[in-house]
Amino acid sequence: PKTSPQPGAQRETWSSQAGFLLAAIGSAIGLGNIWRFPGVAYQNGGGAFLIPYIVALLAAGVSFLLLDYALGHRYRGAAPTVFRRISRRAEILGWFKVGVSFVILTYYAVIVAWAARYALFSLNFAWGDNTADFFVKDFLGGGNPASANELSFKVVWGVFLPLALLWVVVIAILALGVQKGLERANKIFIPLLTVLFGAVVIRAVTLPGAAEGLNAFFTPEWGSLTDGKVWIAAFSQIFYSLSIAFGIMVTYASYLPKRADLGGSGFVAAFANSSFELLAGIGVFAALGFMANTQGVPVAELQGITGVSLSFISFPTIISMMPGGHLFGFLFFTSLVLAGLTSLMSLLQVVSAGFQDKFGWSGRFSALVVGIPSAVISTMLFATNSGLNTLDVVDKYINEVGVVLCAISTAVLVTVLHPRLGHLRRHLNVLSTIKIGKWWDLMVGFVVPAALAGMFAQTVIDLIK
């Protein structure tokens, strides 16, 4: 039973528009919101960063989100199918997006698995006093080769096992299908995440020193507004955070019932994602303020304020220092797991759906055939200490190069090579509660690609310099 119904048969659908919306929000809200946004905002002008951020959200974020929805819903397929239906030669662009999603998922999964292990570590502060040493040496098995045997046992137990379990869960959810798997999982995980993370933020802002952290986070550095890098940071944060231009929203929108309010959904998803992101910024910086306060250093001198070191080195320190830390830690890491898991599902679905469409496989078969090798590759590349540096580099290139290339090439395709914007806008507007005007063509066809091209040029120049 490995082939799906023949072409022309019904495509799987979400049970309702709300189901789609939750899944779209689940994909958008991820590690990027919690561990990437706060530090990026802080390093790029603090409160002043909100200006490029909001401009990027409204100009690029919303318009490209709508483009993805329109493409997926109009051409009803995974990314390669959608682009093939526009032009046979464009199929390759779809596969490029599948490839980028695949690269992201290999490192994304590992972080989610680490977070799961750390949720349990919170219960007994297994990380001890030196959280950095613990993470790199004890947990990931780096450093001291003399005790390699003992360490590798720990690594197998602590890192490989949770990762394997995570993969079983993700593959199982995908195998259950769009409604029974993805939709149901999101309906459980996203409300749960909102409650748990809400509790984390409330606790964080009531810690002593929280105000200092928030001050540091929100104090605007207006000079940053003239720095191109800051604008690049805002645009890539928006693209990554909303999961746009990677084929994800194209794939998810292809499961919408024929009658759907695409415009309204886009605005809701974008608003929900950015609200969560701001909330995360507040929670994270309140907690960092507490750490600075307790250690008697200014917030500006803190190390480890983004990414891996924020979550696995700074947060454990904060958790150990605070009253009620066990519970706080458990909730914080569980939130990371829930946020990451729902994004990971969407990433794997892009790859799986690509193959499903191409070879006529069933969803279940495809989830297994695509999921198992992904699990193996992600474990080999990133699960241990040696993958740590690669992880940062890959994350950086995905954000600065991959995203931009995906977005620009899509825009050029539907604007210049095979003009479809008017058609897609009418498609969006059929059932939208929000009418999309001609401004949209201008944004997608000109303003955003031009801005991205300028940014890309600057990235390249910086790389060469």
Ligand code: PHE
């Ligand atoms: N949007 C997710 C986040 O913010 C990450 C992601 C990127 C998920 C691209 C899917 C695709 O973490």
